[in-house]
Amino acid sequence: MTPLRRIAQATEIMKPEDITTMQKLSIDDLEKITQKVRKRTLLSEGAGRAKVTVHMGTCGIAAGAGKVLTALEDAFKKNDVKGVILTTSGCAGMCCREPMITVELKGEAPVHYVGLSEENALQIFAEHVLEGKLVEEFALGVGHERFLGESVRVGAAAARSEEAEDVPDLLDVGFFGHQTLVALKNRGMIDPEEIDEYIARGGYRALAKALTQMTPEDIVNQVTISGLRGRGGGGFPTGRKWASAAKATGRPKYIICNADEGDPGAYMDRSIIESDPHSVIEGMLLSGLGVGSIEGYVYIRAEYPLATSILRTAIRQAREYGLLGDNIFGTDFCFDLFIKQGAGAFVCGESSALRASIEGLPGEPTSKYDHATDKGLWEKPTVLNNVETFANVPIIIDKGGEWYASMGTETSKGTKVFSLVGNINNTGLIEVEMGTTLREIIYDIGGGIPNGKKFKAVQTGGPSGGCIPAEKLDMPVDFEQLKEAGSIMGSGGMIVMDEGTCVVNVAKYFIEFCNDESCGKCISCRDGSAALLNILERICDGKGQEEDIELMKDLCGTITDASLCGLGTSLANPVLSTLMYFGDEYIAHIRDKKCPAKICKPLFQYKVITDNCKKCGLCFTNCPSDAIIWKKKEVAEIIQEKCVKCGICVEVCKFGAVE
């Protein structure tokens, strides 16, 4: 039983008979379910006088949302509260400020609380839920996010209590105010394990519309008009892919959703599945209807246990409602969906390796000179799309391709989800209109760089992407612009780096990742990346030579040219882009044997500045490797042979006497 059901029963808001009756749905039933859920969950429809939502994505749970939920459940029981709903939902986006809860009182706008301990949550329960007084200390904002391009300001009309005056509208909180939710439209709003809640927010209406008012060609046309491009990295026009699969003569046809997501720092797809799995299922159903397929697979990595379990529940619930299976909505459309778990190889996200893996072969890319839309899985016509790509489809069918195409830039329409991580104040999952500048993303949404440090570069596109420097901060983000800047959109990971980051070291990290993750088939990728790593290690060790730069460029050229799959042909990007923008830093490592960011340990030494040293001995007491000699009333001295360059002495010295 999901927490909602458990609590609904405990608080007598929902009768047990409502819970178990499941029948095959007709289109009219969608409206009935919607009404029922609204009565049950919307305070304005009489669901109760208050509602508390705990955000339970993987991020929230990791930060302690489970404990917060248990504490609240206990408090509910102990206080025997009536008319208050306690429910759970997925990630609300601001992963750095979890655990988060949202409290809504009847007639008032929802208040979003962040960074909570169990005690904080109980305080909010006592003061806000029971007594109606907002707890300003933990409140981040009041109101709603901007979604589907529309913003609703709650303003004064929201009957905000006096305490709330200093709490901003959510739209004025930079992190939320600059986002536009489309693919994430239900984030934090529904219980992902409750299909009824998805339906109540307009879910499966696109499917109903497609089945009653549209031909398969209409579906594909709307997707084409929307300008939607694949969100898994390549940016291939989705409509064009679907159109060729629709035309293909082979039978059966397959729809595959790529949820292998293996880029370091990327978790867009996991979060979409964890917070709104039915949007992906509905997108796949629409794809099946559009191209004439009755069978789909979701290829999901085994490291995503929560997402897999939520998806499994969602598929079961959709089957129980007859939304998957035979004669969907009583029409002759049949479609079913199966989960295939990957074993965690990054390369299995590549289309030919993914197909091999589903077929039970080793997850190794193969050269394919036929289009997958003609000969894909088991040599049959196949549509392979990314999680986020599918999640965008229902709303496109619902509101029309033109509506979607009204957002974004000339060549990149709609919105894009990014995971914003690294040296940034607000790490989290964001969705912005294509064409938003990097500056807006990093400063307005991300809240800038922590500890007063300077921005250095942002790595986009995962291991195949590149590092974009500060000069390019005003660049609008879309497929073409990123490519021009020497990077790629990739699946949407954005790793922000401050001035304390050594780009040579970053390049080394990504090459090491690719060397590990290469399937090892092509020599260019396998031994090419190993040789490249060897050169980078040499440079970081202070043993680089001037010729190494040219050597790396030559090697990168061949790795790119000669490798079979996308992993090999793009693995050199982190090196090439850092060479392009941060060439001097490589030169500093090679010629001056210096690491400007002080990351590469062999390239710098710690020294005590005698004039500044107050002889306090703090560095001596804190040094973990006994590398400091100090006696009372004497200046400290660092023994270089013993120093492990951890930097603790610099941190603890109050007088700036270690450099």
Add this chain to the structure above:
Amino acid sequence: MIKFTLDGKEFEVTKGTTILEVARGAGIKIPTLCYHEEMSPYGSCRLCLVEVIKRGWPSIQPACLYPAQEGIEVMTDSERVRKNRKILLELYLARSPDSEAIRELAREYGVRDTRFKLKETSNCILCGLCVRACEEISGRRAISFAHRGSKRAIQTPFGELAELCVGCKACAYVCPTRAIEIEEAD
């Protein structure tokens, strides 16, 4: 039939014929390490790469797998091909410095030394000919690839004496770098 040009000459071949097959038939030399006429092409050594211009777009493709297509222009020895091949041979020299076959091939392309360093060297270049010989010629599956990245290796199941092995030595026979030694067991 499919018409295309190969090193400036017109060819007409049946659909599905690879560039390597056409080139060999016409006496044009393309170096290969992982190819054998009797077995299915695999595409791991990358030495057979050629430059293909298709609808105005140049790209590098493995000749052993790439099927001839209408109107394409193929160059087996363009500057880009030669440059890539030399770098690949340097990588091979770094991997298998003791292999006479590799040194010989490298010399042919004017590569005498390598600027690259790998942590481990081995005569096995992971071309996979032995794996295919075992499966396709001998009808067994006593050896296969294990692990990925630089750790990739050819192994018997779980690295133990393979029960499936009938001792036909086909694997050692096809190995281009003589990396397989057969031990007689009692």
